Amino acid sequence: MANVAVIGAGFSGLSAAAYLGAAGHEVHVFEKNSTAGGRARQLHTHNGYVFDMGPSWYWMPGVFESFFGDFGYKVSDLYQLQLLDPSFEVIYKNREKLSIPENYEKLRELFESVEKGSAARLDRFMEEARYKYEQGMENLVYMPGLSLTEFADISLIKGALRLQVFSSFSKHVRKFFRDPKLIALMEFPVLFLGAMPQDTPALYSLMNYAGLKLGTWYPHGGFGKIIESMVKVSEENGVSFHFNSAVTAISTEGNRVKGLEVDGKLTYFDAVVAAADYEHVENKLLPPQFKNYDSEYWKKKTFAPSCLIFYLGISKRLPELEHHTLFFDEDLFDHSVEIYKDPKWPTKPLFYVCCPSRTDDSVAPQGHENLFLLMPLAPGLEDREDLREKFFSVMMERLEKQTKTSIRPFLDYKQSYCVNDFVNDYNSFRGNAYGLANTLLQTAILKPKIRNRKLKNLFYAGQLTVPGPGVPPSLISGKIAAQQVINELKKQKNEVTV
Numbered sequence: 001m002a003n004v005a006v007i008g009a010g011f012s013g014l015s016a017a018a019y020l021g022a023a024g025h026e027v028h029v030f031e032k033n034s035t036a037g038g039r040a041r042q043l044h045t046h047n048g049y050v051f052d053m054g055p056s057w058y059w060m061p062g063v064f065e066s067f068f069g070d071f072g073y074k075v076s077d078l079y080q081l082q083l084l085d086p087s088f089e090v091i092y093k094n095r096e097k098l099s100i101p102e103n104y105e106k107l108r109e110l111f112e113s114v115e116k117g118s119a120a121r122l123d124r125f126m127e128e129a130r131y132k133y134e135q136g137m138e139n140l141v142y143m144p145g146l147s148l149t150e151f152a153d154i155s156l157i158k159g160a161l162r163l164q165v166f167s168s169f170s171k172h173v174r175k176f177f178r179d180p181k182l183i184a185l186m187e188f189p190v191l192f193l194g195a196m197p198q199d200t201p202a203l204y205s206l207m208n209y210a211g212l213k214l215g216t217w218y219p220h221g222g223f224g225k226i227i228e229s230m231v232k233v234s235e236e237n238g239v240s241f242h243f244n245s246a247v248t249a250i251s252t253e254g255n256r257v258k259g260l261e262v263d264g265k266l267t268y269f270d271a272v273v274a275a276a277d278y279e280h281v282e283n284k285l286l287p288p289q290f291k292n293y294d295s296e297y298w299k300k301k302t303f304a305p306s307c308l309i310f311y312l313g314i315s316k317r318l319p320e321l322e323h324h325t326l327f328f329d330e331d332l333f334d335h336s337v338e339i340y341k342d343p344k345w346p347t348k349p350l351f352y353v354c355c356p357s358r359t360d361d362s363v364a365p366q367g368h369e370n371l372f373l374l375m376p377l378a379p380g381l382e383d384r385e386d387l388r389e390k391f392f393s394v395m396m397e398r399l400e401k402q403t404k405t406s407i408r409p410f411l412d413y414k415q416s417y418c419v420n421d422f423v424n425d426y427n428s429f430r431g432n433a434y435g436l437a438n439t440l441l442q443t444a445i446l447k448p449k450i451r452n453r454k455l456k457n458l459f460y461a462g463q464l465t466v467p468g469p470g471v472p473p474s475l476i477s478g479k480i481a482a483q484q485v486i487n488e489l490k491k492q493k494n495e496v497t498v
Helices: 011-022 061-069 104-114 118-138 154-163 169-176 180-193 202-213 224-236 278-285 295-300 332-340 385-403 419-426 471-497
Strands: 003-007 026-030 042-044 050-052 081-083 088-091 097-100 217-219 240-242 247-253 256-262 265-268 271-274 306-314 324-327 351-354 369-377 411-417 458-460
Touching: 003 011, 003 256, 011 026, 011 224, 011 271, 011 471, 050 369, 061 224, 061 471, 088 180, 097 104, 097 180, 104 118, 104 180, 104 202, 118 154, 118 169, 118 202, 169 180, 169 202, 180 202, 180 332, 224 240, 247 278, 256 271, 271 278, 271 471, 278 295, 306 385, 324 385, 332 369, 351 385, 369 385, 458 471
Parallel strands: 003 026, 003 271, 026 240, 088 324, 271 458
Antiparallel strands: 042 050, 081 217, 088 097, 247 256, 256 265, 306 369, 306 411, 324 351, 351 369
16 A cells, blocks of 8 residues: 555545545545635635535536446435536527527527528537547547557547547537527637637537537536535545645655655655646646746646636525526627737626526525626736726626616625636636646647656646546546556556565
8 A cells, every 4th residue: 555645635636536545545635725626615605605616517427427436426326416407598799698408409499490400400510529529538538648659549540530639619610500699609618628719629519519418417505515525435435635734845856756745844655646736836846857847838838718706695586597697798709819819808708607596595595696707818817806896897787787687786795706816726827717728739648748757656637637627527637647646556566576
């Protein structure tokens, strides 16, 4: 049995810890914050609101079932899932909206009502997306991305063209649909993948399949229930947690990690999984000679957006809102340019509203609503209180206009979260919220490596390495990293035996 440390208790760190514990190792998780969850922490207020601080879209349910299934559980043993119908609403210009049904036949009818002939084209689009999803989420996503030889499987080579890794997502969508509303609907997941649709591989139409065909779900109690379940699984497998315990340095000896410094004390470990921000680990915790990448590397990378978030408690019900609402009443291209090409606070922003109390009475006092407002913006921008308030007013004016109701006079709780908070709470590079952008040159083996090239027993997990950003990929990232650790420890043991 080896002594293994995990830095960070987000999704990838919890995943790695659980698998390492189940493999029989002594595992210690060090988390700088007071609770587990990382970006998926929850905010509990004194007056009865429970806010998911980050993720709110539960897609790809099979990934969660697979994770908990590895430890003998079904998701239903741990938390209650509800399939949302409608999945979400999209607000367009002139207050026009599309309500996206959970049922695929009804979705086809909706597409046909917007653009004649689009139902049949949606079928073809989804059939292609299904293939990408099955190949991507069942095969490619589990590869550690260490060598091209991982992709030498003949079936993958034959299917490479069908994956459309070298095609533009934007052009791909426009081959099937012409109506601006349908194009915006199909392109919206890309905004959170971290690149403009024009720069994102068409491979990622798998996200459309995940959201529109497999459904949008909600875990009652919020994403915090998933975190609680992962902590439970980890502790059942012997994992120990250390909260309010920021790692301040990684100590080395020869070509190996010797241990971690926490609160001025050095603790020795046989291996380490760094599930904290990759750039922070390399530039702040490691001796310079052991970094995989220098500061210039990170500066040249394309990062996914940061965001401005507001957690709002409202002392009345808002029946006009669905669980998820996308405000696409301004131009997606213009907002994307101001995130990726000409970074600035957006001129006419798109934004997203989540109202989980529409589905779950436990996240707000009786008769109240729980609102989560999110506006994507470029990472690294100046973050000031007056700018936060300016865009709070912009979003609320459009929200009140759309719902035809006054909301601000009923504010019962209000808390903002933005670039500076991502840096302070997560050591996030330039305050990014979603990791690296999923561009062609930052895909698969072109992502930052999951293991350190110079230290045999240091590994990385999370949204800045394979397979990429998002909750399901982070779960998988932890599993991949854990397997790499297990393989290395076995190798060490065999070398000692010989």
